[in-house]
Amino acid sequence: MSVDELITTPLYDLHVESGGKMVPFAGYSMPVQYPLGIMKEHLHTREKAGLFDVSHMGQCYIRSTDGSDPAKVIEELMPSALAVLKPGKMRYSLLLNDAGGIEDDLMVTRTFEPEGTLYVVVNAACKEKDYAILEEKLGGRITLEPLEDRALIALQGPKAEAVLSALAPEVADLSFMEATMVTLEGVVCWVSRSGYTGEDGYEISVPADEADAFARRLLMNDDVELIGLGARDSLRLEAGLCLSGHDFNAVTSPVEAGITFALGKKRREIGDFSGAERILSELENGAANIRVGIVPAGRAPAREGVEIADSEGNVIGKITSGGFGPTFGGPVAMGFVPAAFAENGTEIQLMIRGKAYLARVAATPFVPQRYKRKQA
Amino acid sequence: MTKFTEDHEWIDGDGDVVTVGITDYAQNALGDVVFVELPDVGGTFSKGDEVAVVESVKAASEVYAPLDGEIVEINDALEGEPGLVNSSPTEGGWFFRIKLDNTSDLDGLMDKAAYDAHVAGLD
Known part of the structure; x- marks a missing residue:
């Protein structure tokens, strides 16, 4: 795809004006970094607050065609407890194929519409595929309405609450994985307390033609800086969160990928979702290869594709995402190894440019997550 | 006299042993350097061979041997403090010293004026 054909988000002018280094990403022209x-x-982002343009992600409404609960319908392809979602509650879930592989990960939120309409956010690189799968498998029973006229802005970090609640005090009352409709600067927005950095923060769905002014309003606060895709990836990696298409793909199961928290308890008992046979069997017996956190002993970053070897040099797996963790203060990575090598502390070797570097299997997240969870 | 390559390396020295590093333009384009893989002392390289790797937060980038020669010294300080490449690219952030096979090879490289013009043409 040539640069001319790249799609721009409603914040494109702001990115360019702010010195953003624009790169092609999932068909969009996106800032990989700014002058900072x-x-x-x-x-x-970890100290104050970062503003991320995530407008390239796919936002859509899902409704049922017969007045039944749309969450009940999509549960056929997703293993999380979605039908039980009350208005304003959201869950992280997975779009599964018949073989129990993960086509994508996504966020499902119950809106306040009386029909139980769902607001769903999927990955930019997968949105066409995801929409096609949902249409193909569930087409007669649900309608999917892509929200092309909305931008999505993430505000992440310990100052996010202070920054956003200065415009709308009620956002401070949201707990992690809750969402609500808020009027921000006269604009009706859908705000969720969520994100993918490991920090407390919000994702704000804004009408496209209001997004630029709204982002500039947030940036007037000295604690807020624009953050590009580069830091978004290192924040995600330190938080131990998977990157769709890298840390899992359509052949990886939730058990292999270590995302079993997305499997609802009752859903596991009933097994009423795509690929349940394989997934339940792996839950019972374990998977042959699983995703683990990896901390290299030295300073050399191990990036996606680096081979993992045992102490004798036999190749046993591959790094699926990795790099330097600025808050961790050294290189961190994730990759797949046989179950026998998955225990924390296990010594492995990383084959970087033909040389073996010592590393250890380690717990994730590499940097503690700081979500604002509801007090029990 | 300092010479430059199109790949944004600087080469400094008058005798047959010269010091090599990357330019301010290069460090700026790479971003925050977090690791430098240097060659072994005693290694011999031909012009264009991959001689070192610079890893920034963003990506890994190869550094090519600017001329034929043998590595006689490497900058061990980069192991503990790779950020020297960003903070002091032409002094504390040097990469290695190489003993040239032919000092006359230096004549084929750019001088500062030519390199500055080369960089100006890139933006």
């Missing part, structure tokens, strides 16, 4: 640089952008 990836390292400082990353650290700023």
